Amino acid sequence: MPPLLVEIKHLVKSYTRGDQKVPVLHDISLEINRGDFIALMGPSGSGKSTLLNLIAGIDKPDGGILTVDGEDITQLSEGELADWRASNIGFIFQFYNLMPVLTAFENVELPLQLTNLSRAERRQRVEMTLSLVGLADRMEHYPNELSGGQQQRVAIARAIVTDPTILVCDEPTGDLDKQSASDVLGMLKRLNEEMGKTIIMVTHDAHAAEAARRIVHLEKGELINDAATA
Amino acid sequence: MRRLPDVYYLKLIFKNVFRAKLRSSLTIIGLIIAIVAFGLLQTVVDAWFAGSNAASASRLVTRNAISLVFPMPIYYRERMRTVNGVKSVTLLNWFGGVYKEPKNFFPQFAVDHENFFDLYPEFVMPADQLIAFKRDRQGAAVGRKLANEFGWKIGDTIPIRGTIFSGTWTFTLRAIFDAKDDTTITRQMYFHWDYVNEWLKQKYPRRMEQIGTFVIEVDDPSRTADIAKAIDAEFRNSLAETLTETEKSFQLGFISQMEQIILTIRIVSFVVIFIIMAVVANTMAMTARERSTEYATLKALGFGPGFVAALIFGEALMLSLIGGVLGILLTFPLAKGVGIIAAAVFAVFNVSQSTVLMQLACALVVGVVAALVPGWRSARVKIVDGLRHVG
Numbered sequence: 001m002p003p004l005l006v007e008i009k010h011l012v013k014s015y016t017r018g019d020q021k022v023p024v025l026h027d028i029s030l031e032i033n034r035g036d037f038i039a040l041m042g043p044s045g046s047g048k049s050t051l052l053n054l055i056a057g058i059d060k061p062d063g064g065i066l067t068v069d070g071e072d073i074t075q076l077s078e079g080e081l082a083d084w085r086a087s088n089i090g091f092i093f094q095f096y097n098l099m100p101v102l103t104a105f106e107n108v109e110l111p112l113q114l115t116n117l118s119r120a121e122r123r124q125r126v127e128m129t130l131s132l133v134g135l136a137d138r139m140e141h142y143p144n145e146l147s148g149g150q151q152q153r154v155a156i157a158r159a160i161v162t163d164p165t166i167l168v169c170d171e172p173t174g175d176l177d178k179q180s181a182s183d184v185l186g187m188l189k190r191l192n193e194e195m196g197k198t199i200i201m202v203t204h205d206a207h208a209a210e211a212a213r214r215i216v217h218l219e220k221g222e223l224i225n226d227a228a229t230a
Numbered sequence: 231m232r233r234l235p236d237v238y239y240l241k242l243i244f245k246n247v248f249r250a251k252l253r254s255s256l257t258i259i260g261l262i263i264a265i266v267a268f269g270l271l272q273t274v275v276d277a278w279f280a281g282s283n284a285a286s287a288s289r290l291v292t293r294n295a296i297s298l299v300f301p302m303p304i305y306y307r308e309r310m311r312t313v314n315g316v317k318s319v320t321l322l323n324w325f326g327g328v329y330k331e332p333k334n335f336f337p338q339f340a341v342d343h344e345n346f347f348d349l350y351p352e353f354v355m356p357a358d359q360l361i362a363f364k365r366d367r368q369g370a371a372v373g374r375k376l377a378n379e380f381g382w383k384i385g386d387t388i389p390i391r392g393t394i395f396s397g398t399w400t401f402t403l404r405a406i407f408d409a410k411d412d413t414t415i416t417r418q419m420y421f422h423w424d425y426v427n428e429w430l431k432q433k434y435p436r437r438m439e440q441i442g443t444f445v446i447e448v449d450d451p452s453r454t455a456d457i458a459k460a461i462d463a464e465f466r467n468s469l470a471e472t473l474t475e476t477e478k479s480f481q482l483g484f485i486s487q488m489e490q491i492i493l494t495i496r497i498v499s500f501v502v503i504f505i506i507m508a509v510v511a512n513t514m515a516m517t518a519r520e521r522s523t524e525y526a527t528l529k530a531l532g533f534g535p536g537f538v539a540a541l542i543f544g545e546a547l548m549l550s551l552i553g554g555v556l557g558i559l560l561t562f563p564l565a566k567g568v569g570i571i572a573a574a575v576f577a578v579f580n581v582s583q584s585t586v587l588m589q590l591a592c593a594l595v596v597g598v599v600a601a602l603v604p605g606w607r608s609a610r611v612k613i614v615d616g617l618r619h620v621g
Contacts, residue, residue, distance in 0.1 A: 058530050058613040079534060086532025093617070097527040101245035106238070111531050113238055158531075 005165070005198055006032035006055060011064035013050055024050045026221045028064070037192040037199045039212035039229075047221040048202045049170060055200060056089050056168040057081045069165060086114045090159030094171035096151040098143040098158075104130065105139040108157045115162065129157045133187060149180025156187060160197070167191065169201040173208050185211040243544040247552075250517070254549065257513045261553020261596070262560060264506035265589050269561035270568060271499035272585040275492055277576035278485055280415060285477035287451040289349065290458055291322075292444040293480075295471040301440035302470045309464055310446060315457040317449045320346045321423050323442040327390035327399065329380070336376055338390060340423040343369070349447050352410040359384065359405035367425050369404035373416025377406045379573060388419075395426060415577040446474070503592045510600035514546050518604035525608050526616020535609035539601075542608055546601035547594065554593025558586055 013025040025047045032038055032055075040048040053059040054066060057073050066074050068088065076084055091097075098107045105126055112122045130136055133153040143151050152172060159167055169188065173181035189211050191197040201212060209215050210229055217225035248254055292310070294300035307319045325338040343364050347353055355371065363369045370388060382388065386403045401421050409416045423441070430438040448457050458474035465472045475483075485492070518525070525538045561581055569579030 053614055056530070058617075082529065082532050082534050085530065089530075091527075091530050093527070097523060097617075099242070099524060099527075101242065101249055106241075109238070110528075114532050 002033040002035050004031055005034040005036070005069055006030070006200075007065065007067045008032075008055075009065040011051075011054065011066060012062045013047070013054065013059070014062055024221050025054075025061070028218075028221075028223050030216065030223060030226070032198065032200065034198055035192070035196045036214060037189070037212045038201065039209035039215045040200065040202045040218065041204070041206075041209055041215055042218035045220075046218040048218050051218065052168055052170060052200060052202050055166070056091065057085050086111065086162070088165040090162065090164035090167045092152070092155050092159050092167060092169040092172045094174040096143070096148075096155045096175075098151055098154055100143050103140050103142055104135060104146065104154045104157075107143070107154055108161050111158060111162045125161060126157075129161045130154075132160075133157045147180070148176050149183055152176060152180065152184050153187065156184070156191075160191065165198065167197055167199045169199065171203055172201060173203070173205060181205075181208065239540075239544070243541060243548055246517075246541070246545050247548050253513060253516075257510060257549060258553040258556070260506055260509050261550060261593065262557040264502050264596075265554050265557025265593060266561050266564060267502045268499045268592060269558065269581060269585055269589050270565060271495050271502075272588060273561075273565050273568075273579060273581050274576070275495055275499075276582050276585060277579045278488065278492060279482075280413065280576070280578040285481050286352075287454070287476070287478075288448055289477040290446040290448060290454055290461070290474050291477050291480040292446060292461060292472045292474040293442065295462070295473040298442065300470065301437075301442055302444070302465075302472060304439045304441050306465065306470075306472070307444060310444060310461055313457060313460045313464060315448050315450060315453050315460070317447040318345060318349060319447075320349050320445045321441050321443075322346070322445050323423055323426065324394070325390070325392070325421075325426070326394045327392045329388065329390055334380070336379075337418040339418065339420050340426040341420045343422045343424070346420065346445075347371075347407075349445055352414045353407040353416075354410055355405045355407040363404040366402055366404050367422055368401050370401035370419055370421040371405035371407055372403060372419045374406055374408045375415075375417040375573075375577070376419060377403075379417070382406075390419075395429065397429075412580055413578065417573065417577040443480075445477070503596065507596045507599055510546065510550060510596050511603065513549070514542060514600045514604045517545065518542055518608045522608065522611060522616045526611065526613045529613045530617065539605040539609040542605040543598065543601040546605075547597035550593045550597030550600070554590055554596075557593070558589050561586075561589065 008028055008030040011025055011028040012023075014021050014023040016022070028047075028051060040051060042048045050059065054061050055068070057068075057076070061074055065072065071084070073081065073084060099110065102110070108126045108129055109122055112125065117125065127136070127139070130139055133156050135150060135153055135157065138146060138150060143154070146154065152175075167188070172188070173184055176184060185208055188199055188201070192199050192213075199212070201208070203209050212229055214226065214228050216223060292302070292306075294302050304321070307321070310316055310319045321340075321342040323340040325340055327338050328334070329336070347355070347360060353373075359371075363371045372382060376382075382403050384403055384406065388401045388403055390399045390401065391397075392399055401419075407416065427438055446457075446461070448454055454476055458476070461474045462472050525541075528538055529535065565579060565581045569576065572579065
């Protein structure tokens with residue numbers, strides 16, 4: 001049995017819209033093991049992105065327990081949480097969120113600016129990571145000189161260059177054509193299977209969800225199904 | 231302890247500055263215009279004070295206590311010489327003539343040719359020219375700037391039409407003096423008071439042996455206040471009581487009449503800076519709003535709110551410094567041009583070091599103030615809100 005990585009118990013989250021409090025997550029409990037690849041699915045407004053944001057430490061719950069690798073991240077201050085994210089979380093967004101003024105190399109180097117690595121060490125690691133995602137020949141290209149699929153691969157390289165504990169992906173194939181989406185999913189699968197990366201992915205796409213080992217369904221802020229893929 | 235981002239950080243700021251090329255270029259052009267305008271207006275104010283700044287600490291000026299337009303008897307000089315601390319006394323009288331046309335205005339003074347230049351070591355001229363000036367009753371000495379302006383050479387005849395002392399006066403140029411330093415004005419003309427006094431003797435005998443101002447050299451500049459008091463005490467209750475003050479105070483007395491104009495110019499120069507501050511602040515606010523997703527992404531990756539604020543401050547400062555430095559560089563040739571055009575008004579029109587420092591300070595303040603609100607807002611925005619900004 002792989003060790004437990006994320007433990008969620010009775011998690012509650014709501015947003016305030018005007019004077020009204022809108023509940024988003026009701027009493028969610030979930031366990032994610034190290035090396036898992038989970039797809040969070042559900043209709044719009046089901047709370048899947050909110051759950052992902054809470055696990056990634058970019059939002060705070062109203063109540064409940066959320067521990068990652070034994071650390072209760074709900075108790076961390078903003079500064080501590082930023083440091084925690086830098087070391088533990090790799091982000092992959094639907095619209096890639098690359099810095100348009102930076103080259104592919106510089107974008108991947110960005111999270112390494114928060115480490116104590118030397119320039120030479122950073123260079124070595126960025127080159128290795130970009131080679132891993134098949135973009136060794138595109139290092140000096142700017143995002144607007146790359147296709148959507150290539151941009152998402154740069155984003156994947158940026159997410160894994162610091163060797164984080166968890167990769168959180170918010171609709172990583174949502175803005176890609178079929179072939180690019182398939183390439184990106186294949187890459188995530190390899191990262192999970194060959195490098196043991198724990199991946200939590202929000203998706204609407206049932207085909208994308210098939211890449212995961214487990215699919216968790218949410219509806220109206222409640223966990224309604226948690227099952228392994230075939 | 232994290233390593234501080236260095237060259238990478240600067241590169242990111244520099245690339246961001248020129249991301250929206252048109253907007254950045256227009257903002258920089260605005261900054262250049264504002265900094266140049268500020269520099270020129272400050273130089274106008276400096277030019278007004280040029281005379282007083284060049285004033286000597288060891289010279290006093292005595293005039294009639296009622297008003298400068300009333301003269302004093304020439305014999306006062308002998309009594310002044312007896313006052314303890316007075317080293318020497320010379321004469322200076324405003325002439326107010328016109329050379330060919332009124333637009334050719336420049337100051338002319340009738341002076342005691344024997345010792346006037348002894349009291350003004352800041353005027354430098356060849357010894358033979360000084361001797362020639364002293365020997366010729368109709369001789370004149372002019373500053374280099376004035377001689378260059380009208381193309382005068384030694385030996386030239388200069389006709390001046392008198393307004394206070396009527397008729398056409400003819401002088402022969404015997405000496406051209408240079409300035410010892412940049413602050414000294416060399417756009418004026420000096421000639422013999424004896425020549426004018428002789429004319430008064432013939433035409434208006436009641437006005438002869440009268441002088442507008444005495445210039446006094448003291449032996450100890452730290453005692454000027456006491457010596458000035460002693461001189462004025464000497465002539466108390468006489469027909470023409472005196473007012474003695476330092477040369478600087480005397481010069482500032484003229485400027486104080488234009489105090490409101492100078493104040494207005496100063497205010498306008500700062501209003502210009504305030505306007506460009508609003509323009510740059512607007513540019514930075516637009517920039518920050520457009521990049522809210524990027525800032526949220528940076529925060530998600532682990533960069534703190536301070537880093538995001540520093541990016542905005544860095545960009546605003548770089549933008550304002552580029553505009554500021556270009557503006558400062560452009561001020562010098564433009565000031566030279568203005569100096570030539572306004573030579574009749576401002577004898578000295580040089581961009582001072584303090585003006586350059588003020589221009590630089592203004593550019594920095596514009597950058598910092600313009601980044602305050604967008605920097606603060608971007609640092610505080612929640613990551614999820616920033617990320618939601620996408621599509």
